[in-house]
Amino acid sequence: MDLFYKIEGDGSPIVMIHSGGVDSRVWRYMVPELARSFKVITFDGRGTGRSPAMLEPTSLVEDLRKLLEHLGLERVTLVGHSMGGQVATDFTLSYPSMVEQLVVLAPSLTGYVYSQEFTNYMTSVNAAAPDISKLVELSLAGPVYQATMASPHRSFLSEMYVHYMTRVFTEWRSFEVLWPEPPSIERLETIVASTLFIQGTIEWPDMYNIAEHFKRVPAIRFAEIKGADHMLVLTHAEQLANCIQQFVLGEQDKTADPKSE
Structure with missing residues (x-):
């Protein structure tokens, strides 16, 4: 296995998939909380952190499968943030028997057509x-980073972005990510894993549209964290960890603002 990974804690396995632009260090405030109850696996996606650069078209879903097989994990809970949520969703659809529970944090979604506002920003x-x-x-x-950039996490987030962008322009030889077909947006109703969707209140309108699509998942709960932006994994780490723990353990969520569907 050529991807960099870390394992902390004991118990049922939770695998954390970070967003684009950063690396697995983004989980550093959540892992200590979750590792009290679970075996927590974090890893740097290909081309990020301490993992190898993107040298050819890559399937992030297959990278995840190979990591789980390397670790001998047959069934896990997946926690994915932003594009990591997209990876987690696609993996759940591709390998349903390997996913016990699915947690998506402000996820992107394959097949979703983004708004002109978001497209212009990109x-x-x-x-x-x-x-x-x-x-x-x-x-x-971007407006969805305003809370984080006004917080003590500003420098850390900027540092991770600089590291990521530097690697992209000095080491990457391919920028193509391969996604399963058909896209997830067409298959959400076939997800069998219990699912938790969490987002902050400072988000693109697209995130609320994506949440609407996720309502097609048969066993899903929604939670919203007031005052959190897209990097809620930094600014609201303890609250998120508690919410995830209670969901995984089957307890009632008391930390976020649950909106069950």
Whole structure:
């Protein structure tokens, strides 16, 4: 296994899949809380952190499968944030017998057509390439990062983004990610795992539209964390960890604002 990973704690396994632009360090405030009750596996996705660069078209879903097989884990709970939530959802659809429970944190979704507002934001960010400092500045100036950038986590998030962007422009040889077909948006009603969808209140309108699609998942609960933006894994780590723990252990969620469907 060439991906960098860490294992902390004992108990039933929870695998954490980070978002784009950062690496597994983003979980550093949540892992200590979760590791009190579970075996927590974090890893750097391909091209991030201490894992190898993207050198050819890559399936992040298959990378995850190979990691679980390497660790001898036949059935796990997946926790995915943003694009990591997209990976977790696609994995759950591709390998349903391997997923006990699914937790998605402000996830993206394969097959979803994003709004003009979001598309314009991404276009303006990408236009700054290959100026890494400008790319990071524009990325984190997005409205969905306002709470994090006004918090003590500002420097840490910027550091991870700089590290990620530097690797992209100095080491990556491929930018193509391969996703399963058909896209998840067409198959959400076939997810059999119990699912928890969590988002903050400072988000793109697209996130609320994605949440609407996830209502098609048969066994799903929704939670909203007030005052949290897209990087809720940094600013609301303890609250998130408690919410996930209670969900996984089958307890009633008392930490977020649950909206059961």
